[in-house]
Amino acid sequence: MKLKVYADRMSQPSRAIIIFCKVNGIQFDEILINLAKRQQLSPEFKDINPLGKVPAVVDGRLKLFESHAILIYLASAFPSVADHWYPNDLSKRAKIHSVLDWHHTNLRPGAAGFVVNSVLAPFLGRALNLQAAAEAERLLTKSLASLETFWLKGDAKFLLGSNQPSIADLSLVCELMQLQVLDEKDRLRLLSPHKKVEEWIENTRKATMPHFDVVHETLFGAKDKFQKQREMGTISKPGLQSKM
Numbered sequence: 425m426k427l428k429v430y431a432d433r434m435s436q437p438s439r440a441i442i443i444f445c446k447v448n449g450i451q452f453d454e455i456l457i458n459l460a461k462r463q464q465l466s467p468e469f470k471d472i473n474p475l476g477k478v479p480a481v482v483d484g485r486l487k488l489f490e491s492h493a494i495l496i497y498l499a500s501a502f503p504s505v506a507d508h509w510y511p512n513d514l515s516k517r518a519k520i521h522s523v524l525d526w527h528h529t530n531l532r533p534g535a536a537g538f539v540v541n542s543v544l545a546p547f548l549g550r551a552l553n554l555q556a557a558a559e560a561e562r563l564l565t566k567s568l569a570s571l572e573t574f575w576l577k578g579d580a581k582f583l584l585g586s587n588q589p590s591i592a593d594l595s596l597v598c599e600l601m602q603l604q605v606l607d608e609k610d611r612l613r614l615l616s617p618h619k620k621v622e623e624w625i626e627n628t629r630k631a632t633m634p635h636f637d638v639v640h641e642t643l644f645g646a647k648d649k650f651q652k653q654r655e656m657g658t659i660s661k662p663g664l665q666s667k668m
């Protein structure tokens with residue numbers, strides 16, 4: 425039976441799973457769980473993930489959620505996946521786990537917290553929150569500095585001094601891609617002091633092309649829509665109600 429991937433391409437961990445499958449020739453059916461329509465809360469989807477979050481996968485009798493667990497499972501279960509994504513070498517694997525764990529308590533709450541509370545909240549049925557956005561921005565800035573000065577070592581193209589991408593590169597870069605929906609000056613203010621981070625995003629994009637760009641089309645569509653609304657003055661500032 426073919427792998428089923430339950431995802432919304434506006435969700436950064438969903439994009440990481442879809443890109444990973446495509447790059448590695450894993451056959452799958454993609455099932456849209458539209459977050460803007462709250463489909464993650466439907467009884468049918470909650471039978472797959474009782475916690476009501478995407479991504480989730482079903483492979484035969486296995487139902488699995490949490491993107492890092494899914495990436496590890498796919499890299500281990502599908503022989504078409506090249507070793508560099510999740511190396512057999514245990515010390516390399518352990519280092520990848522170290523980045524993934526760090527990501528979930530640092531970069532992810534920083535980036536997602538800032539983007540949701542400063543732009544996306546009204547589309548997810550919540551109010552924008554200036555204070556939460558400011559707190560998330562502090563964590564995001566600190567996380568970007570840790571990436572620049574620690575996780576991206578020397579002249580290597582990818583995390584942990586590697587010259588080939590791992591599941592950690594894909595997960596973290598997909599997280600950072602959501603900054604695309606910010607106003608350009610906010611995005612530049614956050615990212616441009618971190619040249620290594622900018623180069624690494626581009627390296628990961630190139631290593632996973634053309635799938636990277638195709639899977640990010642939904643996000644780029646949203647970016648254009650938000651930009652037009654900013655120009656027309658119909659998008660709210662954080663802390664105010666959206667006019668949408």
Ligand SMILES: N[C@@H](CCC(=O)N[C@@H](CS)C(=O)NCC(=O)O)C(=O)O
Pocket residue numbers: 434435436437438459464476477478479489490491492
């Ligand atoms: N730690 C989870 C995070 C999953 C997650 O937060 N998914 C978001 C979309 S990016 C979601 O489904 N949110 C819906 C909700 O919270 O109601 C993972 O890596 O898979």
